Amino acid sequence: GAVVSQHPSRVICKSGTSVKIECxxxxxxxxxxxxxxxxxxQSLMLMATSNEGSKATYEQGVEKDKFLINHxxxxxxxxxxxxxxxxxxxxxxxxxxxxxxxxxxxAFFGQGTRLTVV
Amino acid sequence: xxxxxxxxxxxxIQEGENLTVYCNSSxxxxxxxxxxxxxxEGPVLLVTVVTGGEVxxxxxxxxxxxxxxxxxxxxxxxxxxxxxxxxxxxGEAAGGGADGLTFGxxxxxxxxx
Numbered sequence: 001g002a003v004v005s006q007h008p009s010r011v012i013c014k015s016g017t018s019v020k021i022e023c024x025x026x027x028x029x030x031x032x033x034x035x036x037x038x039x040x041x042q043s044l045m046l047m048a049t050s051n052e053g054s055k056a057t058y059e060q061g062v063e064k065d066k067f068l069i070n071h072x073x074x075x076x077x078x079x080x081x082x083x084x085x086x087x088x089x090x091x092x093x094x095x096x097x098x099x100x101x102x103x104x105x106x107a108f109f110g111q112g113t114r115l116t117v118v
Numbered sequence: 119x120x121x122x123x124x125x126x127x128x129x130x131i132q133e134g135e136n137l138t139v140y141c142n143s144s145x146x147x148x149x150x151x152x153x154x155x156x157x158x159e160g161p162v163l164l165v166t167v168v169t170g171g172e173v174x175x176x177x178x179x180x181x182x183x184x185x186x187x188x189x190x191x192x193x194x195x196x197x198x199x200x201x202x203x204x205x206x207x208x209g210e211a212a213g214g215g216a217d218g219l220t221f222g223x224x225x226x227x228x229x230x231x
Contacts, residue, residue, distance in 0.1 A: 006160070043124075043206060043224035044161070093160050097219075106151065107208070107219055109160030 002028045002098040006110025013084055013117055021079045021113045023094030029074035030096035034107070035067075038091040050077040084117040091115075121145070122209055124222030132230050134196050139225045141207035142189040148210050150190045151219065152181055155204040197229045 003026040013019050023033055031052045036044040048069055049057040056069035066088075068080040077096075081088055093112045123142045131137055141150065149168045153161035165174050167183035167190060174181045178201075180193040194201055204226050208219035 004160075041204075041226055043204075044221050046221075091158075095160070106163055106166060109153075109162070112158065112160045114158065 002026075002096070002106075002108045004030075004094065004096050004108045004110045006094050006113055008113060009111055010114045011116070013115070015085055015117055016083055018080055018082045019084055019115060021081075021092055021094075021115075023077045023079070023096070023110050025075045025096045025098075025108075028096075028098050030077075030098070031074060033071060033077040033094055033096045035069065035077075035079050036093045036095065038093060038112075040091075044093060047079075050079075052077075081115065084115070086117045089115055089117045122207055122220050122222040124207055124225055126225060127223055128226045130228040130230065131197060133199060137194050137197060137227070139192040139194075139205055139207075139227075140189070141191070141209075141222050143209060143220075144188065145209070145211075146187050147220075148187070150183055150187070150210070151208045152190070152192055153206040153208060155206060155224075161204075161206055194227075197227075199229045199231050202227060202229050 005024045005026055007022045011019055033050040035047045037047050038044050046059050047062045050069045050071040052071045052074055058064045071077040091112050091114055094110045095107045097107050125140050149166055151166045152164045154164055155161040165181045170185045170187045172183045178195045182191050204224045206224045207222040210219055
């Protein structure tokens with residue numbers, strides 16, 4: 001199957017600093033990528049849809065100035081958590097759909113990033 | 119907005135028992151996928167069901183897509199401790215494309231030895 005690589009897998013930062021998370025599709029082009037947040041023992045919560053070459057689409061309640069998304073190429077999307085606060089501590093996961101012609105879309109997930117803001 | 123109701127949200131059973139996880143919606147999906155996620159990892163696709171009434175088997179796991187393509191179930195036979203994890207169902211809206219998947223809330227499964 002397709003491979004999506006997410007980096008870093010774990011990061012600890014000080015309150016007030018910014019953290020960048022990268023999501024790469026390694027063997028396919030992804031015009032769209034999705035960013036999720038997951039709290040302990042809960043399901044995935046979609047934060048935003050990243051679109052190559054255009055602005056990201058944010059879900060209701062997600063601050064676009066807080067969570068900056070850049071999808072500059074067909075294989076890379078980045079999520080920057082700006083001015084991080086302890087409440088931003090969470091598990092962030094990206095995914096990219098690999099739509100094969102005539103087949104259904106399957107989502108391939110990155111390994112996730114555990115962000116801890118201290 | 120399409121919603122997927124997944125149940126149960128939490129299940130703890132003994133090794134060797136059988137279990138079923140349900141995923142229900144009032145909406146029709148063009149396909150439905152089941153994922154398994156281990157702590158600290160991203161979800162991994164287990165199976166995709168596409169045709170109404172379709173049944174797929176993956177070793178001790180049996181997946182079924184409802185005839186109307188609004189619901190799905192995952193049945194595990196003789197559960198093993200290695201089956202422990204978070205199971206997520208996700209539906210693709212009719213029309214497909216890059217509109218994303220709608221996820222259920224997940225089922226946390228613990229298999230006790």
